[in-house]
Structure formats: C-alpha cells, structure tokens
Amino acid sequence: MTTPRQASRGDAGDSRRDGKVRVLVTGAGGPAAIAAMKSLRADESVELIAADMDPWASGLYLVPAGARTLIPAGAAPDFTEVLLTRCLTLGVHVVVPTVDSELRPLAHAREAFAVVGIGLLLAPAAALDVILDKLALVQRCASVVRTPRTELFGPAVDPASWEYPVIVKPRTGSGSRGIITVGSAAQLAALDRSPTLIVQDFLPGEEYSVDVLADASGHVIASVPRLRARVDSGVSVGGRTVHDPEVERFGRAVAEATGVTYVANVQCRRDAYGRPALLEVNPRMPGTLGLTIASGVDMPRLALAALLGRPLPAELDFRETAVVRFLDERFLDPADILSIELTRS
Ligand SMILES: Nc1ncnc2c1ncn2[C@@H]1O[C@H](COP(=O)(O)OP(=O)(O)O)[C@@H](O)[C@H]1O
Numbered sequence: 001m002t003t004p005r006q007a008s009r010g011d012a013g014d015s016r017r018d019g020k021v022r023v024l025v026t027g028a029g030g031p032a033a034i035a036a037m038k039s040l041r042a043d044e045s046v047e048l049i050a051a052d053m054d055p056w057a058s059g060l061y062l063v064p065a066g067a068r069t070l071i072p073a074g075a076a077p078d079f080t081e082v083l084l085t086r087c088l089t090l091g092v093h094v095v096v097p098t099v100d101s102e103l104r105p106l107a108h109a110r111e112a113f114a115v116v117g118i119g120l121l122l123a124p125a126a127a128l129d130v131i132l133d134k135l136a137l138v139q140r141c142a143s144v145v146r147t148p149r150t151e152l153f154g155p156a157v158d159p160a161s162w163e164y165p166v167i168v169k170p171r172t173g174s175g176s177r178g179i180i181t182v183g184s185a186a187q188l189a190a191l192d193r194s195p196t197l198i199v200q201d202f203l204p205g206e207e208y209s210v211d212v213l214a215d216a217s218g219h220v221i222a223s224v225p226r227l228r229a230r231v232d233s234g235v236s237v238g239g240r241t242v243h244d245p246e247v248e249r250f251g252r253a254v255a256e257a258t259g260v261t262y263v264a265n266v267q268c269r270r271d272a273y274g275r276p277a278l279l280e281v282n283p284r285m286p287g288t289l290g291l292t293i294a295s296g297v298d299m300p301r302l303a304l305a306a307l308l309g310r311p312l313p314a315e316l317d318f319r320e321t322a323v324v325r326f327l328d329e330r331f332l333d334p335a336d337i338l339s340i341e342l343t344r345s
Pocket residue numbers: 148167169173174175176177179200201202203204207267269279280
C-alpha cells in the first residue's frame with residue numbers, strides 16, 4: 001500500500017507537521033468530486049485542493065482561490081507528469097481521481113507518486129484492467145455472481161443463438177454512450193461487428209447502483225444499494241438507498257472478485273426471473289455518493305482513513321434514506337474564473 005510521506009519535504013512536510021493532510025480532488029466540475037469534497041472538508045485535518053481541466057468547473061469554487069488548480073485531461077500524454085509536478089508544488093499528500101480517463105494512467109504512475117510520498121485513492125492497476133473491460137469483468141465475476149451472457153461482437157456471434165432483445169454496447173464504454181437495444185436476430189445480423197463492442201443479454205428488471213467501500217487490501221466494509229427513482233436527461237435526480245441482503249451481498253462479492261479498493265460502484269439489474277445480474281463496475285467514487293454518505297457511510301472520509309493506515313470498523317451498516325437533487329449556484333467575480341488560468345503553469 002502507498003502511504004503518504006512523512007514530514008520530509010518542503011511545504012508538504014510542514015503541513016503534515018501542522019497535522020494537515022492535503023488532498024487534491026480531480027474532476028472538480030463533476031458531482032463525484034463535489035460529493036467527495038463536501039465529505040472531506042468536514043474533517044478539520046484535511047486541506048482540500050480542487051483540480052479540473054476547465055476553469056468553469058463548479059467545484060473549484062468550493063475551495064479558497066489558492067487551492068484551485070487546472071490540470072490536463074486524463075487522456076493527455078503529459079497528464080500524470082503535470083499532475084505530479086503540480087502535487088509537489090502544492091504539497092499534496094493524497095490524490096483522489098474522480099474522472100474515468102484519469103484512472104488507468106494514474107494507476108500505472110502510482111510508483112512515481114509513491115516515491116515522493118503521495119498516495120492515490122485508487123484501485124490497483126490489475127483491478128482496473130479487469131473492471132474497465134466489460135467482457136473481462138463478466139468473465140472474472142461469473143463464478144461469484146450471476147452475469148448476463150456476454151460475447152465480443154465479432155464474427156463468431158450467431159444471432160440465432162440469442163434471445164431478444166439483446167444489448168450491444170462498447171466493451172470499454174461509459175456515460176451510457178453507444179448503447180443499442182437490438183430487437184431481433186435480423187437486426188443483430190445487420191449491425192457492423194467490431195471487437196470494440198459486446199453483445200449482452202438484456203436485463204429487464206429493476207436497476208441498482210451499489211456503492212462499496214473496501215480497505216487498502218480489498219476487504220469490504222460496506223455495501224450500500226441505491227434504487228433510482230427519477231432520472232432527468234440521464235442524471236439521477238431522485239433515489240433511495242435500500243436494504244436488500246441479496247443485492248448487498250452482490251456488491252460485496254463483485255468488489256472482492258475484482259480486487260477493487262477504497263470506493264467503487266457496482267451496477268446490477270434484475271433478470272427476467274428477478275435475480276440481480278452484473279452490468280458493470282465504476283472503480284471510483286460515483287456522482288451519487290452524497291446519498292450513501294447521508295445514509296450513514298461516509299465513504300470518502302473512511303477511504304482516506306484507510307489510505308492513511310488509520311483503523312476502520314470491520315463492517316458498517318446504513319439507514320435507508322431518500323434524496324432529491326437539484327442544481328445549485330455560486331456567484332463569482334468574473335476575475336476569479338480568469339485568474340485561475342494562471343495556475344496552469
Ligand atoms: N444488459 C443490459 N440490460 C439492460 N440494460 C442495460 C444492459 N446493459 C446496459 N444497460 C443500460 O444501459 C445503462 C448503461 O450501461 P452500462 O453498462 O452501465 O455502461 P456505462 O459505462 O455507459 O454506464 C445501464 O445503466 C442500463 O440502464
């Protein structure tokens with residue numbers, strides 16, 4: 001496990017002597033980062049730094065001006081290098097990535113961060129390799145939970161062998177992009193095949209999003225299922241956490257099978273017989289984390305405690321809670337937005 005450096009270097013060391021842990025949260029414009037920052041700022045020992053590629057990212061303005069920083073996109077070739085340099089300049093001890101495109105590059109650069117004492121709140125690269133490939137994920141989990149029949153959409157797929165509808169979706173997709181529901185064998189046969197796509201049994205039932213908290217060695221401490229009540233333009237605007245031992249066990253089993261650490265989000269949906277079956281795993285904090293925190297499991301704070309090697313409870317329960325969500329506003333001097341450009345260098 002990577003543990004943040006001891007008081008050994010420049011201002012970072014100074015801040016640890018102050019008892020402060022400087023935590024940089026990426027993707028500050030997204031709901032996951034905002035939920036994480038709301039949780040972590042309640043901890044007096046934490047000093048937050050908000051990072052994003054866009055000066056208009058709302059979460060930047062939840063922290064003081066000196067704690068806002070612009071970084072490249074996760075897919076940029078210099079992403080990890082620039083982030084590491086920035087972390088050293090700002091005396092960061094822990095990075096919390098919340099953007100999908102950042103996860104793999106960061107996991108592969110973990111050692112470069114570790115040698116200067118910076119910890120990443122991020123699953124091991126080996127777990128990410130499985131989780132971010134929806135075919136590999138199904139294969140990995142098939143022996144521990146129910147998984148829908150899933151095949152690469154290559155020449156070997158026999159449309160006559162499937163029951164319809166089926167789902168065709170990107171093997172490494174996110175954000176519900178490129179998902180097609182296919183109603184018949186003729187329709188499937190007419191689609192262009194590609195090794196970047198998978199075919200999957202359609203799961204017709206209720207969908208759950210299960211937030212899972214695991215310690216640094218992958219031991220699962222909490223599994224909190226959420227049901228979506230209302231979705232507006234793809235964004236969950238109403239939902240509730242539910243006690244369902246079968247779904248809770250499901251989230252736990254998938255997390256353990258993949259070796260995910262800290263916070264992950266397991267998605268499943270009931271099949272035609274009402275049995276939960278695996279959709280996918282998001283190996284990072286989800287945008288709906290606020291509900292899980294309100295349900296009594298403060299995953300960002302607990303995950304940070306796990307990374308810092310502090311003791312955690314072996315298991316945590318939650319109380320059923322509902323949420324309604326809305327957009328909120330901060331009014332700023334326009335110069336605040338423009339001046340942040342300066343932190344690019
Ligand atoms: N096999 C399936 N059966 C039914 N619905 C599906 C299936 N696969 C995906 N979906 C629907 O599409 C949404 C997005 O799919 P998902 O696999 O989670 O990909 P993404 O990474 O884009 O979120 C799911 O939340 C679900 O509503």
